[in-house]
Amino acid sequence: MTVTFESLGVPANIVKALAAEGKTEAFEIQAATLADTLAGGDVLGRGKTGSGKTLAFSIPVVARLAQAKADGRIRRTSGAPTGLILAPTRELATQIAAALNPLAQTADLVVTTVFGGVKQGRQVEAFRRGVDIVVACPGRLEDLMGQGIVRLDKVQITVLDEADHMADLGFLPGVTRIMKATPADGQRLLFSATLDNGVDVLARKFLHSPTLHSVDEASSPVPAMTHHVFEVAPDRKNDLVAELASGSGRRILFTRTKHQARKWAKKLTSDGIPAVDLHGNLSQPQRDRNLSAFADGSVRVLVATDVAARGVHVDGIELVVHVDPPAEHKAYLHRSGRTARAGSSGDVVTVCLPEQRRDVAQLLRKAKISVSPQPADARSAAVDELVGERAPRVKPQPVQPAQAGSRPSQSRPARGGGRGSAGRSGSGRGTSGASRTGGQRSAEGAESRRGGDARGGSARGGNTRGTAHRGTSARGGSARGTGSRGGSARGGAPRSGASRSGTARNA
Structure with a gap:
């Protein structure tokens, strides 16, 4: 039986935005959950990957925040989002935001993403200007909370997407701390393919009398x-x-x-x-x-x-x-x-x-x-x-030679486990986007790695990648060069040599 978004009570502006993308009929997980989520209830939705969970929570997030905004119950405030969606990886966060944006634009809601692996400047600026909905990975969000850049006391609706994958990656302690920072009376939606590995504990702790909608078994293959x-x-x-x-x-x-x-x-x-x-x-x-x-x-x-x-x-x-x-x-x-x-x-x-x-x-x-x-x-x-049909072969593009006098990138992967010390204050330990909060290391990709953006300090790591700052070395192995700001490089077989930028480069 065909179920339209309009018949499920989805607001007309969102129905129109969905139709513009060719989406007029609800998938099973959407049809099962939308009545409850649009009514403001807590929902625990279980469905296999590819079942349409992203729209199942994106629609109520936009619809309910738009209504609260129209009623004057919420307003855009610097550093205080009213909608929060947690995702385990930056790829997923990015794609959730891509699906969410067309809907949010119909209600003049601002969406931003927060994850590691990039400098936080743009994320900080977005919060300063004001954000309605944030799609975040737990590690970087906790970092920004710890710096006082973002607070979650105004959040009206929180979504945990791929909760079982967050459990697999060891994110549940961070997720728990984040959830505790949101208002206890807010609406919570949890979507997951399975309810094992502590996801059920999370649901019992933070969801209030949730309605469970399970459209298939956790391990059921897709018929098609x-x-x-x-x-x-x-x-x-x-x-x-x-x-x-x-x-x-x-x-x-x-x-x-x-x-x-x-x-x-x-x-x-x-x-x-x-x-x-x-x-x-x-x-x-x-x-x-x-x-x-x-x-x-x-x-x-x-x-x-x-x-x-x-x-x-x-x-x-x-x-x-x-x-x-x-x-x-x-x-x-x-x-x-x-x-x-x-x-x-x-x-x-x-x-x-x-x-x-x-x-x-x-x-x-x-x-x-x-x-x-x-x-x-x-x-x-x-x-x-x-x-089936083979694609035409494509001649590879020739690699352009480096220009004379060009300098190598400072963000190439390291080959060893050397140590560089430099900079102006103390020592720092970089994690290339993976952050440590309360002693916990969070890896925002499914594969975490050490080394990276160590500001004004030392970067240590095995297979590391990162940006060296003010005489800081962010590449392991044997080092060469001395920094112009009082930095020195050591580890492996040192070679002397002046460095204009103070960057210690390790071979």
Whole structure:
């Protein structure tokens, strides 16, 4: 039975904005929850990835804040948002904001995002001007709260999205502190694929007599998703993966490690199949650029680690390839959920080496997926049928040589665990966007890393990336150079040499 947004009581301005994007009929999770959320009740919504949860909470957030604003019960105040949406990763926060903005604009509500991995200046300025709705990752939000830049005592409605993933990443202590900072009588909405790992405790603690809406089992596969297991000899795996990537539609290739994601994106591009990578070692501008290229069709292939298993919400992904089978079944389901979203169909391929046969069988059994492995290589008929129309090969663009006298970037990944000391005051420990609050380290990507934006102090780290400030070294390994502001670099084999900027560079 077709259920329209209008029939569910969604305000006319929001219905119009949704219709402009071709969204006129509510998905199951939206139809199940909107009556309660629009009425102001607390709701616990459980639905698998790709079921439409983002709109299920975005609509009531905008509708209820718009009504409160019209009634004069709230007003935009510097540093005090009235709507809060918490998300586990910056990719997800960015995409929630993208879905939320068209609705918020109809009610003159201002939306901003808050996450680590970028300098906080723009976020601080947004709060200074005044924000109605903030979509935030827990770590950076706690940082800003601790600095007195943002307070949550005016929040009318709070949403926890992908609560189970926040639990997996160790965010629940921070989420608990954030929730305690919001008014106890505010409306709370919690959406999650599962209710384990402490999510149920969170719901009992902060939701008041919530209505539970569960549209499917936590582990239920998407009916429109077809699963395949291709068993391939080790020496033929690379050719098979390249063939799977060669189709004309969008596809995501998942790897276990950041190194493999980089390697595959580079290899495919050099072979005429433009690809971008997505993993925890990328800066936020790099992530945004790569995701944008994938979303707008500039490239058709995204090679990602599990950082993208819940953070990528792009329509029209026809194929997901598990280049490396994931470690556990929940990761398999979330990776696979990038395709067959919101009623569309899609295919999922697991590339399996003979020695992985037993582990893959166990993985699929736990995920409640019934599929028989089949021998395959790049020339198999099953592969040819699945890939379909091949995209034209694209000649790789030549790399432009660096200009004479240009200086290397200060934000390149480090190669070692050296230590640089410099700067004007004390020592700092950088986390490249991952923050420590109350002794807890928060990783706003699914893969956290150390080192980074250590201001006026020392940056320590293994595989680090960051910006060095006033004689600060942010790269590990052997150091060279001395700073002009009293900074020195040590660690590994030191080399002397003047540095105009005071930046200690470690090889």
